[in-house]
Amino acid sequence: MKTRVFVTLKTSVFDPQGRTIVEALQSMGYAAVRDVRQGKFFELDVDAATADEARTIAAEVADKLLANPVIESYRVEVDEAAVGVDRQ
Amino acid sequence: MKFAIIEFPGSNCDHDAYHATKHVLGQQAEFIWHKDTDLRGADVVVLPGGFSYGDYLRTGAIARFSPVMARVREFADGGGPVIGICNGFQVLLEAGLLEGALLRNRALKFLCQHVHVRVEQTDTPFTDGATAGQVLRLPIAHGEGNYYAPPEKVASLEASRQVIFRYCAADGSVVDTANPNGSLDAIAGVCNPRRNVVGLMPHPERACESALGSADGLVVLESAIAAVVAKGAA
Numbered sequence: 567m568k569t570r571v572f573v574t575l576k577t578s579v580f581d582p583q584g585r586t587i588v589e590a591l592q593s594m595g596y597a598a599v600r601d602v603r604q605g606k607f608f609e610l611d612v613d614a615a616t617a618d619e620a621r622t623i624a625a626e627v628a629d630k631l632l633a634n635p636v637i638e639s640y641r642v643e644v645d646e647a648a649v650g651v652d653r654q
Numbered sequence: 655m656k657f658a659i660i661e662f663p664g665s666n667c668d669h670d671a672y673h674a675t676k677h678v679l680g681q682q683a684e685f686i687w688h689k690d691t692d693l694r695g696a697d698v699v700v701l702p703g704g705f706s707y708g709d710y711l712r713t714g715a716i717a718r719f720s721p722v723m724a725r726v727r728e729f730a731d732g733g734g735p736v737i738g739i740c741n742g743f744q745v746l747l748e749a750g751l752l753e754g755a756l757l758r759n760r761a762l763k764f765l766c767q768h769v770h771v772r773v774e775q776t777d778t779p780f781t782d783g784a785t786a787g788q789v790l791r792l793p794i795a796h797g798e799g800n801y802y803a804p805p806e807k808v809a810s811l812e813a814s815r816q817v818i819f820r821y822c823a824a825d826g827s828v829v830d831t832a833n834p835n836g837s838l839d840a841i842a843g844v845c846n847p848r849r850n851v852v853g854l855m856p857h858p859e860r861a862c863e864s865a866l867g868s869a870d871g872l873v874v875l876e877s878a879i880a881a882v883v884a885k886g887a888a
Binding site for chain 2: 578579580637
């Protein structure tokens with residue numbers, strides 16, 4: 567089951583890469599882009615019977631490995647449905 | 655006494671640590687491969703600098719799951735002195751043996767230069783031969799050394815005197831221009847609550863001979879030797 571994990575720096579943590587990107591965009595004339603946060607995207611192929619099971623496994627591996635809880639938060643999506651595991 | 659130098663795939667300061675402990679300080683030193691599950695009677699464990707696992711995912715994030723890390727944790731839990739230098743510091747943070755995290759340097763540049771750090775606390779096995787406030791000139795070589803912890807955690811580390819090294823100017827003053835990477839409170843190194851595990855971004859093991867630009871790092875490794883000798887005599 568295709569399961570996606572999005573990892574970003576917590577909003578309380580300064581993201582110098584995002585800052586550099588937004589400054590570049592603004593200098594290109596995209597004043598409408600007010601902020602950018604850069605993150606990581608993981609696409610997991612999970613052997614799971616249900617979306618819930620896939621979500622649980624993905625959240626577990628995000629907690630243990632994909633994200634560092636000191637500085638990062640993550641969001642899990644299974645298939646097309648954006649669903650509720652959203653941990654800050 | 656014996657230093658164990660842990661080698662992960664991608665470690666590249668393992669030989670610097672070996673040279674400093676064995677050839678400069680005349681101690682026993684042994685490389686321990688990350689898949690080993692035996693520290694072979696080591697008195698001090700060194701997690702060296704480098705790019706373990708190519709820094710994939712996050713610095714130190716994969717190395718913390720290496721088999722040897724279970725032994726390092728037991729050794730630390732038993733009070734054994736453990737030092738993580740640069741990437742080794744990153745591994746200790748990821749493993750939860752130390753608190754906080756290291757972000758990209760604030761200027762997004764890899765920094766390779768000498769800096770000054772001030773020894774803030776001397777009641778650790780790696781600083782007990784130093785004097786409080788002593789300024790060391792040490793090299794740094796990192797892209798992700800920007801120490802971060804939530805503000806309340808930084809406050810508690812400060813309150814419990816767990817900040818061991820701080821970036822400073824040559825005269826010891828802590829000023830922003832002497833902070834190379836944007837670390838909160840200019841933190842260059844911290845210890846655990848028990849004070850036997852220390853991690854820092856600068857490289858004391860690369861500053862053990864004046865021919866290499868500085869011998870200020872000797873005090874860190876000599877402190878560890880003295881600490882082990884004192885413990886054995888106690």
